[in-house]
Amino acid sequence: LTEEQVRASLLQQLHLSQVPVLDKADVEDLVIPAHVRAQYVALLHRSHGVLSRGK
């Protein structure tokens, strides 16, 4: 798995053609709300539980 593959997969999932420009000030005070963190944790649990089957 290469850095480029991770980047490309993320851009594809977000339907973006290039990496968005965010600077430190944008995210410095950004708080992740509980419902977003809960969604993330739920996907994380599912990712460790459910297997997708490659060919």
Add this chain to the structure above:
Amino acid sequence: RFSQKFREVAGRLLASEAALRRHERLFQRSARARVTVEWLRVRDDGTNRTSLVDSRLVSLHESGWKAFDVTEAVSLWQQLSRPRQPLVLQVSVQREHLGPLASDAHKLVRFASQVAGDAGQREPQLELHTLDLKAYGAQGDCDPEAPVAEGARCCRQETYIDLQGMKWAENWVLEPPGFLAYECVGACQQPQESLTFQWPFLGPRQCISSETASLPMIVGIKEGGRARPQVVSLPNLRVQKCSCTSDGVPVPRELGP
């Protein structure tokens, strides 16, 4: 026929007869028939259940071996709890196209007999070759303490992807800071030459990722000049299992609970 365990399997040869040439002028050269292999099982309530295993179009103007891949059915059948029903595979021949104008060419397909010149029972043949995955399979996770030696057996090796170390991810990927991705390394034991035949689907066995899992991330999305967090899931990013298999051959799947 070659396995000690399945001695009761008798084999026949699957082929369409060259004698069809006598009917050549009846059907245009591209006439084909669909040959389908289904797995027949009887449910507890006595009703039949069929599962499609393999199906392909066969030209009426050819004769010889036509190989169908029944690996998945055999593998799943082997995992059924005992006492289990015999493995019954039904081979049927249908028209290529449906509808009133479809030709009856498919009725000309014949299964050849195993013994040349034998006008006896003409049935398809199932040749079953098994490999002991304890010897020919992967070995699970590599030993994290020891580097993978040359020629070591296929295993899953830890590899850490440090997202914080990636310039493009700065200020964009908020979670996770990094993750264990794993990769499949090592070699697979190859069957003896005599077993590999020249059938199209038995190439060299390779160490591949046979089961993967997605990876969720939290990224910053800028809207209206303000950034907000969003969850996104990246499919097939983490290797869950490595297996030894030949290209195009399905990896035996464990039956679910």
